[in-house]
Amino acid sequence: MAKWGQGDPRWIVEEREDGTNVNNWHWTERDATTWSKGKLQELLVGIAVENEAGCCEISELKQVEGIIKESGVKHKGLIEIPNLSEENEVDDTEVNVSKKKGDGDILKDLMKTAGTAKVREALGDYLKALKTEFTMGMILPTKAMATQELTVKRKLIETTSQVQASSPVALGVRIPTVALHMMELFDTTVEQLYSIFTVQDLVQKFSKSSAVLELEKGGKFQMFDGNITGEYMELLTNKKIVMKWRCRNWPEEHYATVVLNFVPTLGQTELQLDCKGVPVCKEENMKFCWQKQHFEEIKGLLQLTTLRG
Incomplete structure (x- = not known):
């Protein structure tokens, strides 16, 4: 990629305070923390290993329980994964197993061998899902364009467990x-x-339809029963409105910038709409939304108001 101010302008990416795309390309960020917690719980809870001496099972993300068959005594321990990255092989992922004081070495050995293998298999499924489910409908960059590094730490203990991803996880x-x-x-x-x-x-x-407006800079809004959402960036009374604006079916966390200018003319008002950052595949829908659902409906409302007046 050329440096800013040099080379082919089609490949220049400029950082803008208003989030405007340069030459219709940009990076967006998505926080994978909540999704990761749910996916890891789905993949890890229920993992069980057993041998002639005892068995261990991840019953919930708060703890791992092990039972020695002969005595029936339960033991609890800790599994910690200090670093998980899609850049490395899952088989090389470090899995640390420990236990609380007392007996239970047999169970610890069981988790370090068979348990570790199953945990790594589940983590491999998680990384695959991160690239497919989480990014569904998006175009991901190659490794040459961006390096994605995800760190997941799991602590399974008696009273509390943490599943952490670097926050926010930036996906280009x-x-x-x-x-x-x-x-x-x-x-x-x-x-x-x-x-x-x-x-x-x-x-x-x-x-x-229902609408909710927080009419101030930084205030949120919802229109058309939540199908349109956004945030007010600038409000100049009777002159200008600037909004972060998105439709529900757009790629997650992607917003366009919509500017409305109100220009008085002879006996009328000219509304000038400028919108940047509309996904190419949603261009026609966006035009339809403003022409049919905004402009024409507003004119209908004005006619009713005039007749009633």
């Missing part, structure tokens, strides 16, 4: 995007048009 994902520019004239004042976008009751009327 390149999403091809486009920019949209649309203009529409409305037979109303800038004050009234601005209110239709910023008053919750009016938003619910033109969208014919």
Whole structure:
């Protein structure tokens, strides 16, 4: 990749405060911690090993229990995985087994051999799922483009256990995007048009669905029963609205930047829409959303208001 200011501009990636993509490519970050905890629990809970002397089973992520068959005495211990990375072979992953004071060496040896093998097999399944399930629908970079390093520490003890991933886990994902520019004239004042976008009751009327607005910089919003969500980045009363904006079916954690400018004209208001960072595959849906579900519905609401007035 060329350095900024040099080389082929198609391969330049510039960091922008507003999150705007340069030449329609960028990296996004996704936190894998919650997903990892669920997946590791799914793969690890229930792992059991047994021999003639006793058996050990991971019954929950809080503990590992072992029972010596002859005496029936239960023992508890600790399994710790200090470093797990998709860059290394799972068979090389370090698995440390220890136990609490007292008897139970037989069980410790059982977990260090057969137990370790099963734990490593489960961790291999986890890393495969990380590259497929967690990133489904995304385009992952090659190792030449980015290095992904995931550290997972597992502690299974009597009262508490920790499954930790580096937080946030940054997964480089390149999403091809486009920019949209649309203009529409409305037979109303800038004050009234601005209110239709910023008053919750009016938003619910033109969208014919529930909406939640936190009308302040950094405030969140939901429209169309949660199908559209985002955050207000800038609010200039009766002049401009800037939003982080996404549809529910977009790639996870990906937002476009939507700018609405309210421009007074002779007896009308021109609404100028500029949108950057729309996934290429969602371009037509985005145009339809604004033209049909916003512009035309708002004009219908304005006509009803005029008739009632």
